[in-house]
Amino acid sequence: MDLLLASDESRVLIIYTGGTIGMLVGEHGYVPEPYFLTETLHSQARFHDPLQDSLFSHSGSVEGFRQWSSSGRTSPSNADSTPSPVATRLPPAVDPAHIPPRSAMTAHFPQVTAQPRSIKISDDVYESRMPALITPPSVVHGGIGKRIRYAVLEWNPLMDSSNIEIDDWIRIATEIEMNYTLFDAFVILHGTDTMAYTSSALSFLLEDLGKTVIVTGAQIPLSQLRNDAVDNLLSALIIAGHYIIPECCLFFNHTLFRGNRVSKSSSMDFNAFTSPNFPPLVNVGIDIVVNWNDVIRQKNLRRFTAHKTALRLFPGITVATVQAFLAPPVRGVVLETFGAGNAPHRKDLMSALCEACERGVVIVAITQCAKGSVSDAYATGRKLLSVGVVPGGDMTPECALTKLSYLLSKTELSTEQVRSLLGAPLRGELTRSPRAAPAYATDVNLETISDTLSHVVRLTARTRHATPAIVVSDVQGESSDAGAPWAWTAAEAATAQSALLSWLVHLSAATNDVGALSHCLSAEADELGEDHHTIAGGILNWINPASGRSPLHVAAMNGSAQCVHALLEAGSLVHLRDSLGHTALYYAARQGHDEIVSTLVSTGANLSGADLEGFAPLAVKMALLREDSAALKIWEKAGIPTPDSSNPRKAGS
DSSP states (O other), rough: OOOOOOOOEEEEEEEEEEEEEEEEEEEEEEEOOOOOOHHHHHHHHTTTOOOOTTTOOOOOOOHHHHHHHHEEEEEEEOOOOOOOOOOOEEEEEEBBBGOTTTTTTEEEOOOSSSOOOEEETTTEEEEEOOOOOOOOOOOSSSOOBBBBEEEEEEEEEEEOOGOHOOOOOHHHHHHHHHHHTTTTTEEEEETTHHHHHHHHHHHEEEEESSSSSEEEOSSSOTTOOOOOOOHHHHHHHHHHHHOOOEEEEEEEETEEEEEOOOOOOOOSOOOEETTTTSSSSSESSSSEEEGGSSSSSOOSSSHHHHOOOOOOOSOOOGGGHHHHHHHHHHHHOEEEBBBTTTTOOHHHHHHHHHHHHHTEEEEEEEEEEOOOHHHHHHHHHHHHHHTTEOTTTTTOHHHHHHHHHHHHHEEEHHHHHHHHTSSSOOSSOOOOOOOOOOEEEEEEEHHHHHHHHHHHHHHHHHTTSSSOOOOOOOOOOOOGGGGSSOOOOHHHHHHHHHHHHHHHHHHHHHHOHHHHHHHHHHHHHHHHHHHHGSSTTTTOOOOOTTTTTHHHHHHHHTTTTHHHHHHHHHHOOTOOOOOTTTHHHHHHTTTTTTTHHHHHHHHHHOOOGGGGGGGHHHHHHHHHHTTTTHHHHHHHHTTTTOOOOOHHHHOOO
């Protein structure tokens, strides 16, 4: 049976740190067992079906099932895929048992399915070749079936989440950084007890993130017949493989949360985590519904990096020991206050807090309540702010602790800068102050739609000598230029505005019209209607069904350097692939746009998917035959090394 091309695949790295999800029943309860999880996934058709010959891959229709049933095959399939290795030059391997704990590893797909073997390449860094597992095709929203090729990078030894330390957070961040260009997304398997701390910490340690990172686990392990492990892991894999949500998230019980917004609320229920002050990013039911309006839109002007330093802090503070906690060498504490930010109005307590703040200790106040925010509505709350305590808004305790640790570890920041950043949303961990609701009066919508129509007509008719004026009349039809009254509701006007913006942003990108692009961005920022929020990633990342490309693809192909920069700054996804599996970097390199290639590479873009399925290598070969040194330099800058650019004829022979 023909396999789907790699352009119809997503590559996901699973970092398995430990936790209940992969445990077995031992003499004293659940215990971790090395490689059990990987072997279990390999044997289950829903997680691994390389030849698409299992019952699961033939149950989409009656005809498919009957054909499979009459063939005499059994499920699951024991056949394995033989993917091309990501790296072909590997020294002799050593046993992974020799890898010390908390050592970071890079992951590569091998051509065998034996247990992984690893080699040391530098201090605390090992390279491992792991089995490639591949899921059956999965369809979301009626789209084309996509398969997810993934590998499981298992820690040795596996850890109970209660033993997770700051060094382990840094290890996870480092492993994501070292494997960032090899995979499209990352899933972290983790115990539930400290999962909220880990997801909060990673949201800050993973700076300028442009790919999906999901932390998940289970209340009942995969080894048990009745469990939540299958649903949590499979759903996390499907979301990571189908959507680019550039955040560190936490998935549990059919829900994807922002990672720094959650707390564990139950040890007895499958619904173990809550996000009281922020809505879920994804709801998984009959359909997978992504709330794109709440997904962070990164300003993609810098390459992804992992911040690999964190400060050790105490997780709490009590009134009885306040002076001891504030004494040197403590640099920061999280103060859990009553209600909306209140504390006992005692002179000695306020004096101790004031003295510590003046000495440079950073104190952030959060509420003990599960839902709500710190405010200055009460006199006792204002008193805390007056002595120098920083209001933590609606941050969770896990988030406040990890954010404070992250900021204090940045030695380049002054105490005042740390205090200022604590009160500002860096990764969506704080709810912004509510803005005034946008006006939806019909006359305002008509005015903005007239402006948008003028831009559309100007760009589609820019080769003509004259551009016709577009004027939309109001409900009474007072404008004679419109031809006929255009009567609608405010909601209908907003819907039309949103549809026009989606078209206009592509025209702007194609023609390098920054003015029209700015109009699109400002109109979307004004929230003119809700329909454009249903577009994946907003209008900036909308894949036009006519071309199959996003605005960034269009700008890169057409050499629109100014629009490329503006799109990246506004939040276009640099790793997004078009309907053919190509990235914007591929089109920029193919068209010879050196400046755009430099811009994209500087923001972390890399060739992947269909780019590497012969297209880019073929372009390099043709450039060698033409002795086109300029094209060769561009492809090399994009990440395709030339065999011998100094002797094109020899290299192309």
